[in-house]
Amino acid sequence: MKTMQQDEKWDTILRPRSGLFVFPWRDVLRYRDLLYMFVKRDVVIIYKQTVLGPVWFFIQPILTTVIYIVVFGGIAGISTDGVPKALFYSAGIVVWNYFSESLTLTSRTFTDNANLFGKVYFPRIIVPIAKVLSGLLKFFVQFLFFVVVMVVYLLKGTPIQMHYHIIYFPLLILLMAGLGLGIGIVFTSMTAKYRDLTFLIQFGVTLMMYATPVIYPLSSVPEKYKSYILLNPVTPIVEGFRYAFMGAGSWSWGGLAYTACFMVVVLFLGMVTFSKVEKTFIDNV
Amino acid sequence: MSTVIEVDNLGKLYRLGEISTGTLSHDLKRWWAKTRGKEDPYAKIGSVNDRTKRAVDNEYVWAVRNMSFQIRQGDIVGVIGKNGAGKSTLLKILSRITAPSVGEVKIKGRVASLLEVGTGFHAEMTGRENIYMNGTVLGMRRHEIDRKFDEIVDFAGVAKYVDTPVKRYSSGMMVRLGFAVAAFLEPEILIVDEVLAVGDAEFQKKAIGKMQEVSRGDGRTVLFVSHSMPSIKTLCKSCIILGQGQLEYQGDTTTAVEKYLNLNVDSISEFPAILDRETLRRNLDGVKDGTSPFLTLRQVSILNGEGKPTSSFTSKESISIKFDFDIHFVAPDFRIVISVVDNDNNAILNSQLTDSAVHENTIRPGSYSAICHFPKDFFATNTYMLTLHLINVKKEHYVYNGVVKFKVQYENPKYVYAPFDLTYFRPQLEWELMKKSDDEK
Secondary structure (H helix, E strand, O other), X not given: OXXXXXXXXXXXXXOOOOOOOOOOHHHHHHOHHHHHHHHHHHHHHXXXXXXXXXXXXXXXXXXHHXXXXXXXXXXXXXXXXXXXXXXXXXXXHHHHHHHHHHHHHHOOHHHHOHHHHOOOOOOOOHHHHHHHHHHHHHHXXXXXXXXXXXXXXXXXXXXXXXXXXXXXXHHHHXXXXXXXXHHHHHHHHHHHHOOOHHHHHHHXXXXXXXXXXXXXXXXXXXXXXXXXXXXXXXHXXXXXXXHHHHOOOOOOHHHXXXXXXXXXXXXXXXXXXXXXXXXXXXXXX | OOEEEEEEEEEEEEEOOOOOOOOHHHHHHHHHHHHOOOOOOOXXXXXXXXXXXXXXXXXXXXXXXXXXXXXXXXXXXXEEOOOOOOHHHHHHHHOOOOOOOXXXXXXXXXXXXXXXXXXXXXXXXXXXXXXXHHHHHOOOOHHHHHHHHHHHHHHHOOHHHOOOEHHHOOHHHHHHHHHHHHHOOOOOEEEEEOHHHHOOHHHHHXXXXXXXXXXXXXXXXXXXXXXXXXHXXXXXXXXXXXXXXXXXXXXXXXXXXXXXXXXXXXXHHHOOOEEOHHXXXXXXXXXXXOOOOOEEEEEEEEEOOOOOEOOEEEOOOOEEEEEEEEEOOOEOOEEEEEEEEOOOOOEEEEEEHHHHOOOOOOEOOEEEEEEEEEOOOOEOOEEEEEEEEEEEOOOEEEEEEEEEEEEEEOOOOOOOOHHHHOOOEOOOOOOOOOOOOOOOO
């Protein structure tokens, strides 16, 4: 009997938490329809739960842009690199929003889904991936707002210098998504252990925005701070986005390579901690 | 048939007591302890709980320990055991919700677990959307659901409301919809945790039928956890019994159910046959309008026909409940009431001292014994709880809720279908059978 079983092939072997990290490709592939349903749910819920539905997608960046124009552009008088204020801020906001939402939503994976995770198995990593994907849909809607602003300026005859770097737009999106996901899952693994970190994330993300050239151009940063701002992996993305679409900002392959490396490292770290936490997280709920 | 689940020396360790909220400050404390060279001895366990230095002081408990068994393809296996026997933990490990602490489980084929009906349902989404949501959460592919969609809706009987948000559904409809999705899963192994308990009787029957179909038709394996021996008997070919986190028995259902019920009767340690004054005082629930107590209840004992204290009976024995008490003042209208109560503490039978009416209602100071006799052939196979009332009418009312507990095993020399004996009462009633003619009509 014993020898016979050794010849048999097992599909799943459950063991105590092992040190080795293997990304569950096979499982994720098997549950890809669940990923689709999670994304669909996020979209459907926004339609159904709010009075204005997807209109919120527009209201939020419009209002933020107006406030920024008044406060940072008007009152504080921060330079916008010679680009119309509305265009400058809306670009920054649209890009930053996607990154920050990906981060905060994925960082709540365990706390928001404790109930579901306690009842059924599926590869947990699907949840943060779904959040990043549904965030992408929202990003495209907001990007549309940015395009509208741009078209308005173009019709008014404002010279806007676009660059061929626009073809790298998908790369920028990929970097944003990867960064948001990576940092998010590192944090969710940590908040599963330390609930008090949730507060840190909330204001951490807000603070991080000020360390990113969202409301100011990198060119106006004093030399002594510049290197710090450049350490921020989101900086090359925001700058690159502005450069590609309106000629302001700068395009730095070095910076983007740095961002890519940062993303790979943080994603790997995130996956490792996430896979460790997911196995026993439910015991502490 | 080949083995589809092999459990080998499985164990799961949990920490009892105050589970810390998981704050950074606690971990810093542990770190501090470590830097001073005080190693947390439980750190190796791999539980995320191991975060404070004080962990040493906390109590750890094996929810499952040294468990090894195999399950063959196509079996419907019942998992039985008392609360805390480790059933849920075992299921959680098998369904990959939590990882074991030691040992391993080898599984062949897809596992779908049904620990809850309608997992992943979202109130705002329609029935249709939720079928897809729930189905994919349970591991189905969308095209599978497409194919079975009409059957699912039919089985649940919600055809008219399939495009209504489920928040408008009745709870019964939700349950039916949830179970319908699960019933059409096609995993090689299905794990079901008492979910049948939620539906109405008719639906339960339908669900059990569907489960049997599933296992018979395609050689699928089902693990079914339940406290309901009738369901276990109708559904399962074999059973495993768990007790205190360990495997106590694996084998055919009839033996298992008998063993389990006997097991219950045998564990008299839980149920003291004699309740002393201190125990009684702790269980006293209400003294109404009492200024100075008119009575002291010294002892309550459960006795068998020979007057020996015990809390485990067969239905062929009579059961006596004896009260020893002192009366301090004259009570003009004195009553003792015994109620047999169910798990929700609802009385399902009452009996009064005055029913026998051999004494006056007035009771004078002194030391007394009162005995209530339950006849033999009265109880069924079950655990019984009695609530005691001692009343000085309109003055004082002592209630001891569910304080007396005993177990009865129904016995009948002739063969009796066990599920029918799992009621509360099984008295011997007069039956008549008359033959009217030799011809059939």
